[in-house]
């Protein structure tokens with residue numbers, strides 16, 4: 169590990185807790201758009217203000233690069249490259265094929281390509297392995313629409329990157345992705361040209377450098393030189409010089425100054441708080457607006473918006489669930505080590521202090537415990553605790569993949585002598601559900617099925633006593649867990665998902681018996697996916713002859729977590745900034761006729 173990382177190996181700044189989150193917490197949201205979510209890429213909603221009038225000129229020309237040379241980034245590149253490492257760039261001089269801004273030269277002027285086409289895992293790596301891993305994750309996320317939290321852990325394993333280096337790589341990759349909008353706004357004031365004109369690998373390297381400088385408190389000389397070395401190795405010497413110039417410009421001001429600058433650039437009139445917060449706290453403007461509406465619509469203060477966005481930029485602590493009847497919470501706590509603490513809310517939860525590797529715990533390996541956000545635990549526990557008259561024998565998880573809540577429900581059902589049916593439309597996710605419930609008590613899982621949840625209500629009307637609909641949603645309540653997802657989601661995903669959510673809730677209401685309970689859950693607080701979805705679906709159900717009442721979800725949650733601070737309303741909305749959980753929504757509905 170490089171000595172200059174400093175900070176006691178705990179990357180500080182924005183996301184000091186770096187440990188990888190287990191897949192079990194990250195596998196949410198699903199539904200249309202999950203695998204096909206389009207990227208908005210580096211565009212970030214037009215926050216690239218050219219930069220030539222502001223920091224651009226300063227950034228690109230004022231710092232003199234490595235060898236004291238002046239001039240724009242397009243000029244200093246060649247000289248700087250030779251001054252640094254003796255590998256002179258430029259056509260005919262060793263195969264440099266990109267200009268100083270990282271743009272590829274026309275094919276006719278190119279010699280043999282320096283940048284290898286080999287898979288990231290097969291490339292020669294002599295630059296810092298942790299930084300190279302973070303770079304490769306960003307490239308894979310960009311090129312393959314991959315999920316960072318699925319790409320990084322195997323890559324670290326494959327390359328033998330462990331311990332503090334793994335923590336550094338994790339914070340570098342995830343933190344950079346979360347704060348990409350902020351860094352793009354800053355970089356656009358230093359590049360002297362729109363970011364769209366910067367070659368994507370070079371732009372990713374600049375983002376990584378910016379995060380080291382402004383988000384991780386890596387000493388500037390190390391942040392700049394290591395990033396320059398990475399670019400030289402992965403892209404070429406000319407772009408390396410450009411990166412050197414830009415990152416030196418970034419390093420000249422502290423974060424606070426940059427935040428003021430990008431805030432002012434986004435909101436020159438001082439009257440558009442959403443635009444300012446979006447730039448400063450790195451969220452697409454439409455997401456910021458939707459979250460603001462959600463705060464107000466769920467009975468909180470719009471002034472909390474900044475805290476909410478900041479919480480989205482923090483690495484969440486890892487939460488474990490001790491599945492009742494299968495694992496004891498105190499035993500899990502002891503096994504998790506001296507820094508682990510009981511969860512803040514759920515009686516089943518254990519919170520890990522640092523990164524740690526929860527997958528290594530015997531209970532997690534055995535499936536008697538798992539990695540699960542506390543908010544997810546609370547909503548599953550609430551469904552099981554919701555008051556019910558009569559039979560309590562058959563439960564349904566209508567959209568169960570990958571199975572975190574199904575595993576908790578199966579454990580609870582097992583304790584009570586009930587049986588769970590888990591349904592999931594995607595076969596590969598249904599397989600994950602089967603794995604997740606494998607440790608459930610004998611007889612607690614009636615079936616794990618592949619099927620469209622919209623059809624279950626008509627296929628088995630009134631067939632269940634308790635139904636969980638953990639609906640496919642935008643996942644805008646779990647942005648801290650999916651570092652890249654805020655840049656992928658689009659308003660059109662929302663339109664598609666809200667129609668599906670209403671249909672699925674109609675099906676859930678048909679599938680539950682009269683007197684039975686449905687928990688409508690999302691990991692999004694967005695009003696169209698929560699309160700409005702419930703209003704629309706219950707109205708449609710009434711038209712079809714069903715009667716439904718809304719139960720007091722906060723009082724059921726208070727029975728589980730007495731100190732939980734929730735506004736007085738029928739449904740319940742959790743928040744990362746207020747509760748430390750994902751922004752889970754819960755409405756409890758009872759069929760009355």
Ligand SMILES: C[S@@+](CC[C@H](N)C(=O)[O-])C[C@H]1O[C@@H](n2cnc3c(N)ncnc32)[C@H](O)[C@@H]1O
Nearest residue numbers: 197198199567569570571572573593620621638
């Ligand atoms: C939010 S996730 C559920 C997470 C799960 N409850 C857990 O805790 O692991 C939503 C799931 O719904 C599934 N899904 C989407 N459309 C569906 C449909 N029409 N019928 C059933 N499942 C569907 C997705 O594939 C995804 O696995």
